[in-house]
Amino acid sequence: MKSIIVKNVSKKYKQAQALDNISVVVEKGEIFGLIGPDGAGKTSLMRILSTLILPTSGEAYLEGLNCARDYKKIRKIIGYMPGKFSLYHDLSVEENLNFFASVFGTTVRENYDLVKLIYAQIEPFKKRRAGKLSGGMKQKLALSCALIHYPKVLILDEPTTGVDAVSRKEFWQILKTLKERGITILVSTPYMDEAELCDRVGLIQGGKMMSVNLPSEIIKEFHHELFALTSENNYRLMKHLKERTNPHDVQIFGQNIHLINRKAKLSIEVLKQDLINNGFPNISISKIQPGIEDCFIELMRGTSD
Amino acid sequence: MRKILFIIQKEFLQISRNRAMLPIIFAVPLIQLVILVHAATFEIKNIDIAVVDNDLSMMSNKLTDKFNHSAFFQLRNIVSDVNEAKRQLEMNEVEVFINIPANFEKKMIAQQKVEISVVVDAVNSRNAGLISGYIKEIIENYNKEIFVSLVSDITQNKKPAKILTNKSYWYNTQLNYKNFMVPGILVILVTLIGVFLSAMNIVREKEIGTIEQLNVTPLGKFQFIIGKLVPFMVIGLLEFSIGLLIGKFAFQIPIVGSLFLLYGVLIIFLFTLLAVGFLISTLNNTQQQALLVAYFFMMLFLLMSGLFTPIDSIPEWARILNKINPVAYFLKINRMIILKGSVLTDIFKDVMSLFVLGIIILNLAVFRYKKTV
Structure with a gap:
């Protein structure tokens, strides 16, 4: 059963082409993640x-x-x-909820078992003004x-x-339970780690849908060797590696530098010796499995490119 | 229908929460009413005057006395040198001086023409006009008396023919300035509330983003608009009623006409104002923008409304422009009902114009609203 169908949808604002011929289908009861940079x-x-x-x-159906x-x-x-x-x-937490319930022609009591899960966490603050809630509580109220x-x-x-x-972790937990109730969820996020929590993800960039797949399949599509490197001077190491390889093949990931090898198989020993010779005596290198972010x-x- | 009620309930809840707004809605207008009615008076009293008396005769004395006894004038100086009077005018010591020529008495008795020059500080041109008017009246009065006494000296039994002007002021018998001003200021207050509050309120929903949240609900645009307009209508009515009560009991304004009619027209007027506010809100995205635009319209509406200047004296093109000024209509209607006791047939044309204007503005606003959101 299809819940969301997007067929060749384009959206053009005065200057920018926001969406360029996008097509995607979301199944019923699926958590579908839209991942992509700002804009x-x-x-x-x-x-x-x-x-x-x-x-x-283009046309879209829900x-x-x-x-x-x-x-x-x-x-x-x-x-x-x-x-x-x-x-x-x-308005207070309670008043906001009551207001939106009434706008939908329902009452809080009628669907309380669905919202209970989330609302129970903010109910102790139900008399508090919504503007005075913390970020996480605001999200829960909005949800x-x-x-x-x-x-x-x-x-x-x-x-x-x-x-x-x-709060992010809790939030995703809640989405999982909502999914179990048969609700289709379309969620966008700039955080790559959240992509793995979706059933399927669509990578969107520059108004185009780059790829739609299961998170695990997306990882399988990564065909290159990946190394994590770290030394006492990552900045210099990064610069050095960029000069040696295509600059797009190196990325900083927290404490590590990820090096993608697109050429013939590379042995860690050879690479290590080479870097030690180039002034990185304490280099450590390991071959890793790609994450979704890679x-x-x-x-x-x-x-x- | 129930949804509209929920919106209205929410609006009142929000208004009651807003600590800055409540005093603005209720206290400020009333303070304005009390202060403005006293301060914004067109009557001028205690005008400082100097008299240059080159004649120093009994007759010139008598004329000077006239000014001394007038409630409008405060006789500061009697000088004999015109240059001294000029100096005083320049130094702002007096606002006006009159120059009685030499041989004033002689010429008067000989029934010759005498010219008295009046020099008025005309920095404030309207005041200057009023002052010269007052002076003219005093001199004419004096002239009449002198003429009568002169004539009666000569022919004791023959009364001279003279024209008496008998003035009677209708609808405001004592020319009480407040009677004129209170209804006018009431209109300003209602206008302020109607335009500003409604414009700001809807823009605020835009600014916070709640309007978008409401747009994805089954709440219709019509329901939303009605839910927004009703609370401000109620506040406007309340405001007007309080003002009217103050006018009645604090300023003893006679309310001659039908209250039923007055409130009927007030509702049409408020409806028009709210439509203006609503239109402004569809044209702006932030409260600041909306405030400035609303301010611009307020100034135009109020200054052209005839509150401070008689509409009849403004140029033709401005009078045409005034056809789309709701404040001008209601100001006129309001005064007519309160002071004159006009009935619907007297004001029908203006009421209809106001109503049509309101419908047009509301449609413009709804059209803009549908297009943008």
């Missing part, structure tokens, strides 16, 4: 699906309803959470408000941006 077109796509803007060309024509019906079955916290700051009418499709635009690591950088590199 890739994630928000534009989500706003089209949320019936906030119209595509310049639960069999056309996003342009049947917007009234769609609005009853989707929950949308924009990237920016957009609830009433001067509660988006869920209050038991939507069939949940569209979340960068829900974990600006949220601490613990794959995305590799995919993005393919387009920017």
